[in-house]
Every structure is written in structure tokens, then in C-alpha cells.
Amino acid sequence: MVTSFDKYKQDVLGKKDKSSIGDTDEKIKSLCDKINSMKDYYTTSSCSGRITLVKDNTKKLPGLFLWRTHEKTSFGELKLQLENSKFAKDDSGIVYFKQEPCLLVVSCRNSESQKKLFDIARNNGWKKSGIISTDKRLIIELISAENISLPIINNGEVLVDDNYLKFLVKEANKKLELTWKKIEKLNSLMLTTLD
Amino acid sequence: MVTSFDKYKQDVLGKKDKSSIGDTDEKIKSLCDKINSMKDYYTTSSCSGRITLVKDNTKKLPGLFLWRTHEKTSFGELKLQLENSKFAKDDSGIVYFKQEPCLLVVSCRNSESQKKLFDIARNNGWKKSGIISTDKRLIIELISAENISLPIINNGEVLVDDNYLKFLVKEANKKLELTWKKIEKLNSLMLTTLD
Numbered sequence: 001m002v003t004s005f006d007k008y009k010q011d012v013l014g015k016k017d018k019s020s021i022g023d024t025d026e027k028i029k030s031l032c033d034k035i036n037s038m039k040d041y042y043t044t045s046s047c048s049g050r051i052t053l054v055k056d057n058t059k060k061l062p063g064l065f066l067w068r069t070h071e072k073t074s075f076g077e078l079k080l081q082l083e084n085s086k087f088a089k090d091d092s093g094i095v096y097f098k099q100e101p102c103l104l105v106v107s108c109r110n111s112e113s114q115k116k117l118f119d120i121a122r123n124n125g126w127k128k129s130g131i132i133s134t135d136k137r138l139i140i141e142l143i144s145a146e147n148i149s150l151p152i153i154n155n156g157e158v159l160v161d162d163n164y165l166k167f168l169v170k171e172a173n174k175k176l177e178l179t180w181k182k183i184e185k186l187n188s189l190m191l192t193t194l195d
Numbered sequence: 196m197v198t199s200f201d202k203y204k205q206d207v208l209g210k211k212d213k214s215s216i217g218d219t220d221e222k223i224k225s226l227c228d229k230i231n232s233m234k235d236y237y238t239t240s241s242c243s244g245r246i247t248l249v250k251d252n253t254k255k256l257p258g259l260f261l262w263r264t265h266e267k268t269s270f271g272e273l274k275l276q277l278e279n280s281k282f283a284k285d286d287s288g289i290v291y292f293k294q295e296p297c298l299l300v301v302s303c304r305n306s307e308s309q310k311k312l313f314d315i316a317r318n319n320g321w322k323k324s325g326i327i328s329t330d331k332r333l334i335i336e337l338i339s340a341e342n343i344s345l346p347i348i349n350n351g352e353v354l355v356d357d358n359y360l361k362f363l364v365k366e367a368n369k370k371l372e373l374t375w376k377k378i379e380k381l382n383s384l385m386l387t388t389l390d
Contacts, residue, residue, distance in 0.1 A: 115329055122327070123231075130325010130336065132317070134310055137326065150345035151366050159362060164354050171289075172347050 005109045008137070009042040009113065012107070017065045017101045025070040028102060029181055031187045035106060038190075040113035044139075045105035049179035051172050053085050054153065056094040059156040066095060079160035082165075086156045099172040101128070101144035108138040118142070119190055125182040144182040146175035200304045203332070204237040205328060207302070220265040222375055223297060226382045233385075235308035239334075240300040244341065244374035246367050248280050251289040251346065261290060267368040270361045277360075281351045290348035294325070294367040295375045296339035303333040313337070315384055320377040339377045341370035 012177040013036060027048035035041045052068040069077075085095055104121075108114035114131060121142040122129045128143035148171060152159055158167075208231060222243035230236045248265040261280040264272075280290055300314075303309035309326060316337040317324045323338035343366060347354055355363075 111329065117346060128323065130323075130324075130327060131329065132325060134306065134326065134329070147342070147344050148346075149342050151343075151362060154362065159359050160355055167346060167349065 002079050003109075005107075008107065008123065012042055012044055027070065028104070028183055031104070031183055034187060034190050035082050035104075035117075040109040041117065043104055044107055045103070045147070047100070047103045048183060049102045049144070049176050051176065052098045052100065052102050053081055053152070054098055056096050072176055073169055075162070076164055078169055079162075082153065082158050086153060086158065093153075093155040094151050095148055097148070097168065097172075099146065099148040099175050101146040101175075102126075102183050103144075104142040106140050108140065111138060114138040114140055120193055121186060124185050124189060125148050126186065142186075144179050145182040146179045148172055148175060198304075200302075203302065204231075207237055207239055222265065223299070223378055226299070226378055226385070228258050229382060229385050230299075236306040236312065238299055239302055240298070242298045243378060244297045244339070244371050245293075245295050246371065247293045247295070248276055248347070249291050249293055249384065251291050267371055268364055270357070270364050273360055273364055274357075277348065277353050281348060281353065288348075288350040289346050290314075292343070292345055292347040292367075294341065294343040294364065294370050296341040297378050298339075298369075299337040301335050301337065306333060308331040309335055315388055316381060319380050319384060321381065337381075339374050341374045342376070343367055345372060 025046075025048045028046050032043045032046050035043050038157065046069050050068050050070050051073050053065050053066040054068075057064060067081040099117075106117060108117065111134065114134075118129060118131055118140045121140075125144055126142045127145040130141055130143075131139070132141050133139035148168070203321040220241075220243045223241050227241050230238050243265050245263050246268050248261040249263075250259050250261065253258060262276040275389045301312060303312065304327065307385050309329075313324060313326055313335045316335075320339055321337045325336055325338075326334070327336050328334040343363070345363075
């Protein structure tokens with residue numbers, strides 16, 4: 001029997017990735033594919049972790065992101081992106097540098113499968129995970145904990161010196177590597193625990 | 196009839212606050228009291244938001260926090276706390292400055308009351324909220340979104356200059372005020388929506 005879950009799953013996976021980046025980013029693709037190959041789950045959103053320059057605004061408006069990458073960065077690249085961002089028009093004038101952790105939003109067939117995947121993720125480093133919908137659609141948001149977030153530009157002026165930028169790049173890259181390890185771990189656990 | 200929920204509630208509220216700070220901090224006390232006065236809920240943990248200096252370590256070890264405050268801070272106070280923290284013994288040598296949002300962990304009587312409070316919080320600025328337990332005990336973690344987190348000391352050296360520290364203090368205080376507004380909003384909604 002085709003349930004409404006199956007129909008939604010078919011619809012969602014049939015559509016192209018709607019994120020503004022385009023395709024699912026490479027480092028989380030294998031985990032997404034694995035989840036989508038299982039009868040009880042499908043992913044609706046994913047990010048392998050990223051480094052961004054973003055306007056400090058509580059509302060999600062278009063043009064909020066001045067730069068974003070899912071790869072490790074370098075001092076040279078960050079300097080260039082800061083130069084580009086300095087001249088971006090912005091209400092408050094404040095731009096944040098952020099390193100954000102990996103994220104997956106997963107729709108689940110029933111409360112049993114929802115609880116199962118949630119518990120595995122939360123107990124294996126995806127510490128900011130939560131169940132976010134328990135009625136019509138059963139949704140979990142799986143998020144790891146790596147995080148850097150600081151004001152870096154105010155009114156066109158970069159607020160920290162080059163030595164700090166070099167240190168920051170090392171820290172952000174280190175935390176991206178940590179977040180990728182969480183993806184690998186969940187990927188290997190999916191094989192042994194849920195199949 | 197006294198249910199197991201009622202018994203747990205009695206036990207938890209009878210105990211003294213176990214957090215290392217001591218009593219529930221002032222700005223979230225009224226909201227906690229309101230939740231605890233309702234028959235379907237009790238709080239097990241709370242924080243009104245804070246500013247901290249903390250060793251960069253993924254494990255929660257004793258002595259991780261070098262400083263924490265639930266109040267707005269000043270350039271003078273931060274300078275003093277950085278001086279004190281520079282000499283703290285630390286494996287990795289890296290200390291982070293963090294501003295963290297308000298947080299509440301709430302135990303709920305049944306899945307209906309759990310969903311109700313969760314939805315109200317998540318739709319009113321407590322954006323990082325999640326349901327974290329749905330079986331024996333029904334727990335929700337309500338968390339707002341204000342966040343600053345950056346490396347500030349490495350091997351005893353403060354990594355940014357005084358101008359940056361002054362700017363950072365302003366930003367952190369601004370975000371603390373935003374997080375307090377989330378507490379006030381949820382407090383007022385509890386009166387009108389759940390009573």
C-alpha cells in the first residue's frame with residue numbers, strides 16, 4: 001500500500017534541490033543517499049557545515065549571505081571575501097563571520113522510526129538535534145555543535161587584524177573537520193544500526 | 196490521583212537548584228515559577244542567557260568555565276576577566292568568549308501538553324527549541340537563537356585589541372537584551388495561551 005508518507009517521499013525526492021546552493025553538498029551526499037534509500041526516512045534539507053560572511057539581521061531576507069563555502073578556507077580567500085563584503089550595502093552595517101555545523105532535516109514514517117534515528121544522532125555528537133514535529137509529518141532536525149560566530153565588519157571596516165584572521169581560519173577549518181567526522185560517524189552507524 | 200509525573204514534579208521542585216551558579220537566575224525566575232505553577236509542566240534546568248569565557252574543549256570537564264555572568268558586562272570587567280583567564284592552566288591553550296541564549300528544559304505531563312508549549316516557544320523566537328524525549332519522560336528543550344562564539348585567548352595571549360573588545364561587549368550586551376525579550380514574550384504568552 002502506498003501511504004501518504006510514501007507519496008510525500010516520492011514528491012520530495014523527485015524535485016530538484018531547492019536550496020540556493022544547488023545540489024546537495026558533497027560531504028553529506030552519501031549520508032543523505034543512505035537515509036533516502038531506507039523505507040522509513042527521507043531528507044528535506046541538508047548541509048555538511050559551512051563558513052559564511054553574513055549580515056547581522058534577525059530576519060531571513062534575500063542577500064543576507066555575502067559569502068559561503070562548504071570547504072575549508074584560507075587566509076587569502078577570507079581576505080578577498082572581506083574586501084568584497086566591505087562594500088556591500090547593509091542596514092546595520094555589521095557583518096558576522098560564522099562557522100556552522102552539519103545539519104539534516106529528516107521526515108520519518110512513524111514515531112518509532114523518528115525516535116530511533118533521533119536517539120542515534122543525538123547520542124553520537126549531533127548534540128543540537130531535536131524532534132520538531134510530531135503530528136501530521138514527523139520531522140527531526142539533526143544538528144551538530146561546532147560553532148564560531150563573531151562580528152567581523154562594521155560600517156565597511158574589518159574589526160580584527162591579519163594575525164587574528166589567520167588564527168580564525170585555522171579554528172574554523174578545524175571545526176569543519178570535526179563536523180565532517182560527525183557525518184562519517186552517523187553514516188557508519190546507519191549501516192550497522194538501522195539497516 | 197497522584198501520577199508518576201506528579202511524583203517526579205514534587206521530587207524535582209523539592210530539591211535545591213543543582214546548577215553550579217546556585218539559584219535560578221533572576222531574569223528567568225518569573226517564567227520558571229509560572230511554568231511550575233501549571234499542572235502539566237515543571238522545569239528541570241534554566242538559564243536567562245549568559246556571557247562566558249570558556250576553555251575550548253568538547254568534553255564537559257570541571258573548571259571549563261573561567262568566567263560567566265548573566266548580566267550585561269563592560270569593557271573594564273571583560274579586560275579584568277581576560278587578565279585572570281590568561282594564566283589559567285589549559286591543555287589546548289585556547290579560550291573562547293561566548294554569548295549564549297536563554298534556555299529552559301521542561302518536563303511535560305503528556306504529548307499534548309508537550310506539543311503545545313513546544314509550538315508556542317518555537318514560533319515565538321525560541322528558534323533552536325526541540326523535543327528531546329518522547330517516551331518515559333516527555334522533555335522539551337527551549338532555546339533561543341542569540342549567539343556569539345570566538346577564540347579570544349591562545350596560550351596566554353589575548354588575540355584581539357581593545358577597540359574590538361569594546362565593540363564585542365556592545366554586541367554581546369545587545370544580544371543579551373534580545374534574549375531577555377524572548378523570555379518576556381514567552382512569559383506573557385503563558386498567561387494568555389496556556390492558562
